[in-house]
Amino acid sequence: MLANGKLEVQGTRLRAPYPAYASRLRRDVRLISVAHSANSEYTFTSFANLDFYRKVNARLLDLAEVGKNKRIVDLGCGTGAVTRLMLERLESARQTVIYAIDHSATAIRQAIAELGDRKNAVVNFIQAEVQNLRTAVREQVDSIVYCNSIHYVPDKGKLLDEVRDSLRPGGTLAFNTTFFEGSNPPESEAFYRRWMMRSLRILVKEHGLRPGKAEKTEARRQLSAEGYANLLREHGFDIEKAEVVPVEFPLEGYLDISEFKDFIEGTFPGVPLDKASDSLKRGARQAFEDLNITFVPRNWLNVVAVRA
Numbered sequence: 001m002l003a004n005g006k007l008e009v010q011g012t013r014l015r016a017p018y019p020a021y022a023s024r025l026r027r028d029v030r031l032i033s034v035a036h037s038a039n040s041e042y043t044f045t046s047f048a049n050l051d052f053y054r055k056v057n058a059r060l061l062d063l064a065e066v067g068k069n070k071r072i073v074d075l076g077c078g079t080g081a082v083t084r085l086m087l088e089r090l091e092s093a094r095q096t097v098i099y100a101i102d103h104s105a106t107a108i109r110q111a112i113a114e115l116g117d118r119k120n121a122v123v124n125f126i127q128a129e130v131q132n133l134r135t136a137v138r139e140q141v142d143s144i145v146y147c148n149s150i151h152y153v154p155d156k157g158k159l160l161d162e163v164r165d166s167l168r169p170g171g172t173l174a175f176n177t178t179f180f181e182g183s184n185p186p187e188s189e190a191f192y193r194r195w196m197m198r199s200l201r202i203l204v205k206e207h208g209l210r211p212g213k214a215e216k217t218e219a220r221r222q223l224s225a226e227g228y229a230n231l232l233r234e235h236g237f238d239i240e241k242a243e244v245v246p247v248e249f250p251l252e253g254y255l256d257i258s259e260f261k262d263f264i265e266g267t268f269p270g271v272p273l274d275k276a277s278d279s280l281k282r283g284a285r286q287a288f289e290d291l292n293i294t295f296v297p298r299n300w301l302n303v304v305a306v307r308a
């Protein structure tokens with residue numbers, strides 16, 4: 001244990017006080033450093049395993065031809081769903097190293113639990129801020145994949161500098177997001193109004209709670225696809241591929257995203273997670289029923305950019 005309370009694991013085994021994870025750790029999945037925190041609910045895991053979401057991310061990995069690379073970063077890896085998709089695509093897995101990075105210790109522990117049975121490549125999990133990528137991964141890599149997280153970062157230019165310097169010349173950054181200007185088609189607006197109205201009513205009338213006032217979350221300050229392209233060029237990238245893909249977002253997606261801490265806190269700040277989550281889930285069900293719909297249209301932006 002390090003002085004700062006972080007757990008450091010060298011070699012292949014994770015020692016007590018983490019026996020549950022230690023038993024699942026294999027020699028090919030190494031935990032570099034994770035701070036001690038209690039296991040908690042409200043992670044991204046159930047949403048990340050939805051079929052439509054897997055397809056969204058698989059599309060990006062295929063566009064980026066990630067499987068051909070030997071040194072890959074899964075930036076903002078969450079609970080490991082994208083890491084798993086990478087492992088499925090590796091052409092020469094035995095020679096490949098994946099660095100899976102997230103600042104959430106809970107998410108990383110869950111990722112280790114989910115991926116512990118994989119044997120075909122080395123996966124190094126690192127708990128770090130994405131903004132500190134160069135410190136976290138000291139070698140230059142072939143590919144950096146950043147799924148559904150870039151919208152969280154306040155200073156995207158600074159992050160792109162960090163990403164560029166972490167790539168070998170000619171290496172690729174692939175990212176996707178559904179929080180950009182243009183992600184919500186006009187015909188989806190009635191759903192979001194109805195969802196929030198229904199959820200707020202449940203929160204107030206049944207739980208006797210009101211959300212606090214919050215800073216506008218980064219995910220709500222959105223760049224357009226063109227804005228991302230310009231920013232990438234300014235920071236030393238050439239755009240190789242960029243596309244906006246329409247996706248049918250199902251009710252299960254809204255139910256599962258309503259169990260994700262970051263989403264709950266951004267939507268109903270200051271409300272206990274269980275009450276906020278319950279209100280959001282029931283509000284989503286009611287909105288689908290009210291509008292008699294089976295999905296909500298939404299757009300995903302996929303970008304593959306090359307270090308110039």
Ligand SMILES: C[S@@+](CC[C@H](N)C(=O)[O-])C[C@H]1O[C@@H](n2cnc3c(N)ncnc32)[C@H](O)[C@@H]1O
Pocket residue numbers: 044048057075076077078079081082101102103104107128129130131146147148149152
């Ligand atoms: C929406 S989840 C996406 C997870 C995964 N990439 C996927 O698509 O399934 C966003 C993840 O980014 C992580 N995250 C957000 N801001 C971060 C930061 N500044 N540094 C490191 N991780 C961050 C969160 O902890 C979360 O696991």
